[in-house]
Amino acid sequence: MFLVGLTGGIASGKSAVSSMLRELGCPIIDADVVARKVVEPHTPAYSRIVYHFGPEILLENGEIDRQKLGQLIFANEEKRKLLNSITHPEIHKAMLKEILFYFLRGYRYVVLDVPLLFETRRLTRFLNHTVVVYCDPATQLLRLMQRDGLTQEQAEQRVAAQMPLNEKRGLANHVIENSGSREDTHRQVLRLHTKLEDSMDFLLVRVIAVVATTGLGGILLYAAKLLLS
Numbered sequence: 299m300f301l302v303g304l305t306g307g308i309a310s311g312k313s314a315v316s317s318m319l320r321e322l323g324c325p326i327i328d329a330d331v332v333a334r335k336v337v338e339p340h341t342p343a344y345s346r347i348v349y350h351f352g353p354e355i356l357l358e359n360g361e362i363d364r365q366k367l368g369q370l371i372f373a374n375e376e377k378r379k380l381l382n383s384i385t386h387p388e389i390h391k392a393m394l395k396e397i398l399f400y401f402l403r404g405y406r407y408v409v410l411d412v413p414l415l416f417e418t419r420r421l422t423r424f425l426n427h428t429v430v431v432y433c434d435p436a437t438q439l440l441r442l443m444q445r446d447g448l449t450q451e452q453a454e455q456r457v458a459a460q461m462p463l464n465e466k467r468g469l470a471n472h473v474i475e476n477s478g479s480r481e482d483t484h485r486q487v488l489r490l491h492t493k494l495e496d497s498m499d500f501l502l503v504r505v506i507a508v509v510a511t512t513g514l515g516g517i518l519l520y521a522a523k524l525l526l527s
């Protein structure tokens with residue numbers, strides 16, 4: 299199995315692209331969804347957040363007030379780093395478990411939708427492909443303000459909390475340009491999907507795994523099996 303990293307900037311369109319890929323049958327692991335699960339009440343990350351940010355960070359039902367926490371951490375780099383240091387190891391552990399689940403079910407590849415892929419760099423060495431969903435800065439800001447009901451200043455703060463999208467674009471193997479219409483993006487997603495489906499990387503990863511575990515004898519046996527199957 300090989301891994302594909304999907305990233306971009308805040309509100310650049312990662313969710314839009316990942317739902318198009320999901321409709322095409324790609325398995326997706328969404329880091330934002332995982333990030334919500336690992337801070338649910340009674341988890342280690344939850345306790346540490348309450349310890350460091352105080353009980354005033356909670357809603358009446360005991361869950362974390364995400365809006366309040368967002369306002370705090372996007373306005374303050376120290377607090378953001380603190381929250382990242384609490385949540386990121388838990389997010390990565392939970393994602394690894396999900397990857398294992400797909401691996402055991404025999405999937406050829408999995409797409410990891412990770413907004414901070416290039417900022418944290420923890421997962422990049424495991425990836426065979428990286429995809430950046432790009433949109434121009436003015437469109438990104440407008441979409442972010444409209445989607446989350448933010449002022450321009452708040453939206454700019456959130457964009458500034460991440461690596462510039464232009465820089466991310468330069469680090470990726472594939473770029474989806476999402477400044478235009480959804481139809482235009484959909485066409486690019488179809489092309490990307492074809493490339494991933496045609497990729498032989500899964501075979502390479504399997505061969506490496508066989509060599510690592512069984513040596514040259516294993517690879518010859520594996521090659522023989524492939525030829526005979």
Ligand SMILES: CC(C)(COP(=O)(O)OP(=O)(O)OC[C@H]1O[C@@H](n2cnc3c(N)ncnc32)[C@H](O)[C@@H]1O)[C@@H](O)C(=O)NCCC(=O)NCCS
Pocket residue numbers: 307308309329330333364365367368371378381382385386389412413414459460
């Ligand atoms: C700050 C929180 C509470 C805001 O929650 P909220 O529900 O409003 O937003 P959501 O989680 O859907 O995130 C929206 C987007 O914000 C950006 N974002 C989130 N956290 C961060 C961060 N620490 N640094 C920079 N950008 C971030 C991402 O682009 C993300 O897609 C939440 O994002 C959080 O717990 N962040 C820390 C964990 C994290 O880094 N998540 C990103 C996935 S690795």
Ligand SMILES: Nc1ncnc2c1ncn2[C@@H]1O[C@H](COP(=O)(O)OP(=O)(O)OP(=O)(O)O)[C@@H](O)[C@H]1O
Pocket residue numbers: 306307308309310311312313314315330413441442445476477478479480483
């Ligand atoms: N091509 C497009 N045309 C018009 N609107 C779009 C397009 N792509 C995305 N949007 C809208 O822009 C907003 C941001 O898109 P989306 O939620 O997919 O971004 P994201 O990168 O997943 O954001 P986040 O980093 O916050 O998770 C959403 O309201 C979405 O409906």
